[in-house]
Amino acid sequence: MLTVMVVLFAVCWLPIHMFTIVVDFLPQLRSEDHAEADGIVIAVYTTVHWLAMSNSFVNPIIYGFLNDNFRVSATFYPLLSDFTRVVCPDVDLGNLD
Secondary structure (H helix, E strand, C coil): CHHHHHHHHHHHHHHHHHHHHHHHHCHHHHCCCCHHHHHHHHHHHHHHHHHHHHHHHHHHHHHHHHCHHHHCCCCCHHHHHHHHHHHCCCCCCHHHC
16 A cells, blocks of 8 residues: 555656756746747646645545555445445445445
C-alpha cells in the first residue's frame, strides 16, 4: 500500500513542480510579448494544479481498497459492499458479508 501511495503522490505532484521549474527557467512564457502563449500557460497550470489537488481525493480511495482494517470498518464496509454489488455482482466478499 505504501508503494501505491508514493507512486500516486509522485504522479499527482510531479507535473506541477516540473511546470513551475519550466516557467522559472523560461521567463518569456510570462512576458507580455507572448500573449498567445499566455492562454496555453494558464490552461496547463490549471490542469497540473487540478492533478496535484486530486491527490487528496485519491488517498481515501486507496486506503479503502488496500487497507484491510479500513475496509472492514463500519464506515467503509457499507460503501464497499454496495459498490461491489452494483458494479461487479460476481465478486465474492468472503467473510465480509
